[in-house]
Amino acid sequence: MGEPAELAEWVALIDACLAPVATRSVDLTDPDWVRKMQEAPHPLDEAGIRPEAEAALRDVLTRYTEGDDDVRAGLRALLDRCPHFSWATTLPLEPTPEGFRQRLLEISVEDQGQDTRDMMVGLHDLCGRARDAGVDIRPLLLDVAGLSSDVDRYGMGSTRHILLRAAGREPCGLW
Template sequence: MEQPTGIEELAQRVALVDAAVRPIANRPVDVNDPDWVTRMRQGPAPLDEAGVRAEAESALRALIALYAQGDEALRVSVRALLSRHPSFRWATHLPFEPTPEGFRQSLLHMSAVDQGSDTRDELLALRDLCADARTAGVDLGPILREVAELSSREDKYGMGSMRDILLGVANP
């Protein structure tokens, strides 16, 4: 398959994956069932259940590359695309590679998601990501500062902008 060259082509791919995983993302969960957590963990990952893992991960890798290489207008477009497709955003992640570049890719993804639907979830994910990278011997500060410069300055939920959050972790 030919790699997409622009945001328009990626938007079509993201929309298709979003539509495929939306029923899974919106499926009710009976939290009164004492085994609900076990059932969720034992079930297939949403991308696998929908049969779209390869397409989703390919689109996400291309989005991250555009985000990293693009200007501010393109980064705003990528953030908006992910905001419009919450099921894609929820289901699609790349495995963490315990290297400086793997950490950078994960941070770029987090920056593009721009706090998602809940800053608290992103803060927990950032804490875990930094712990994994630190364990792998990655020097976090320079990469956090680099990605912070590409990140949104908008304080979406009253807990600081993505840029400020990343800089706060880089410069405690």
């Protein structure tokens, strides 16, 4: 499907390391549960795999950007099979055009993840941060939309459609 076996194995291993953290139950009856969650270490740090996870994501994004449609579809499928990796792994946001493009690529390869609404909220926040940093995000949205899926996974539009819609309105065209 366009995903190299070694990268798929690497991402799957990271996903398995993150599963206990991602699936751990939260005692919502504990009045301090929110504070405990906020004070807990980042899942990548708790699992002790931040450098490996970030390196894997960089590899995914490089292949996603440089690959053809089949490679990109394979990488989307890989991250769909590895939801814990997608949930916990992101690269530090640099407030530059390339930094925002990188984050848009993460959104694109995750292809709405488990919930389009979460993706749209994250995209809206990203557009606001870009605007606050003085970055013209419209050309970045159009560029990454060209790499994105046309599949409407959850009945709210494809990732490509959502990115194109965001490029067409201010501040981010999602609402």
